[in-house]
Amino acid sequence: MNFLQSIDWLGLLRCFVVGGLLCVIGQILIDKTKLTPARILVAYVTVGCILGGLGIYKYLVDFAGAGATVPLTGFGYNLSKGAIEAVKEDGIVGAFTGGIKASAGGIAAAVFFGYIASLVSKPKIKKQ
Amino acid sequence: MQAKPLETKKQYQEYVNDKSPNSPILKNCINAFWVGGLICSIGQIVLNICNSRGFSSEISGTIVSIILIGISAFLTGLNIFNRIGKFAGAGSLIPITGFANSVVSPAMEYKSEGYVMGVGGKMFTVAGPVLVFGISTSILVGLIYLIFNTQAITLV
Numbered sequence: 001m002n003f004l005q006s007i008d009w010l011g012l013l014r015c016f017v018v019g020g021l022l023c024v025i026g027q028i029l030i031d032k033t034k035l036t037p038a039r040i041l042v043a044y045v046t047v048g049c050i051l052g053g054l055g056i057y058k059y060l061v062d063f064a065g066a067g068a069t070v071p072l073t074g075f076g077y078n079l080s081k082g083a084i085e086a087v088k089e090d091g092i093v094g095a096f097t098g099g100i101k102a103s104a105g106g107i108a109a110a111v112f113f114g115y116i117a118s119l120v121s122k123p124k125i126k127k128q
Numbered sequence: 129m130q131a132k133p134l135e136t137k138k139q140y141q142e143y144v145n146d147k148s149p150n151s152p153i154l155k156n157c158i159n160a161f162w163v164g165g166l167i168c169s170i171g172q173i174v175l176n177i178c179n180s181r182g183f184s185s186e187i188s189g190t191i192v193s194i195i196l197i198g199i200s201a202f203l204t205g206l207n208i209f210n211r212i213g214k215f216a217g218a219g220s221l222i223p224i225t226g227f228a229n230s231v232v233s234p235a236m237e238y239k240s241e242g243y244v245m246g247v248g249g250k251m252f253t254v255a256g257p258v259l260v261f262g263i264s265t266s267i268l269v270g271l272i273y274l275i276f277n278t279q280a281i282t283l284v
Contacts (some may be wrong), residue, residue: 007176012169019168019223020161026218027160031153037221038254041230044222045262053269066171069189070196070223071164072258078189079262083270095270099263105190106224109197110255114231117205118247121236 015067018060022071041072048076053084078103156217163212163219171196171223193224200225204232230254 029040048071051057057077060068068074082102086094100107171192178188200220203209209229213220220226231251238250252259 007173011176012172015172016165016169019171020165020219023160023164023216023219023222024157026222027157028153030218030221031156037226038230038257040218040221041226041254041258042261045258046265049262049265049269053265053272064168066175066192067165067168070168070171070192072222072224072227075193075224075227076262076265079266080269083266084273087270087274092271092274095267095274098270099266102186103193106193106197106227107259109194110201110228110231111251113198113201114228114235114251115247117201117232118235118239118251119243120202121205121207121232121239 011065014064018064018067019071020067022067022073044072045076045079048073049080050076052077052080075103075106078106159215160217160219160222163216164222165219167196167220167223167225196224197228200228201232204229205236227255227258230258 026040026044029035029043030037035043048057051073057068057073058081061074061077069077079099079102082100083095083098086098086101088094090097174192174195175188178191179185183191200209203212209220209225210233213229220229231254234253235247235251238246240246241250
């Protein structure tokens with residue numbers, strides 16, 4: 001297979017471990033605290049955004065690649081990275097435009113695919 | 129005048145902990161670890177392929193997000209994602225798949241309230257707060273950067 005050659009296997013292992021550990025932290029938060037999943041999502045994005053702003057999260061991204069960008073902390077990192085880069089170019093307007101510009105693809109995809117997926121789905125009766 | 133000898137709050141807590149079933153936290157963590165790792169690895173493989181095709185790293189990252197969000201939105205629509213979520217817990221919640229799931233599942237639930245206010249409105253019950261706090265924090269980060277013109281910590 002052609003694309004197998006383009007895969008960095010050691011990087012994939014680092015990605016697997018870091019991504020897995022970020023999920024384990026979330027699992028511990030769910031099991032040990034009274035935080036609802038929605039609050040954990042908010043916390044992850046906010047923490048990622050702050051760590052991105054402090055310049056710390058970049059090192060994790062360099063180390064783990066998608067293992068750091070796919071979890072929601074990476075979404076927050078992307079927002080803050082975009083804001084900082086836009087501030088460098090556009091000044092104060094950049095603080096408002098940069099974050100969404102950098103994560104526009106993800107947000108737009110979530111809205112678009114989310115709406116279509118809800119349309120095609122059959123409403124079901126919840127069995128708990 | 130207490131009927132039971134559980135006088136202090138601490139004793140009561142111990143009693144409750146003793147009687148309540150142990151949540152299998154270790155098993156949950158292991159499942160969360162490998163499912164979360166697997167989802168990130170799928171992202172990494174897509175990222176590697178995109179990079180080798182000559183896309184810039186930003187475009188590749190966006191492609192990864194769009195693909196993962198698309199897949200998990202449709203898996204949620206087909207009720208498959210809920211089963212994965214029940215098994216993996218945070219393993220499917222913390223990656224960006226959880227964000228897509230949190231958009232689709234309330235939208236599905238409120239489909240009976242109509243396509244505009246039901247589906248369109250309830251999509252953001254969970255994703256809304258995520259965007260509000262994420263975007264607000266990013267604006268603050270941008271403003272702080274503008275004021276101090278440096279990232280607060282530079283670890284080199």
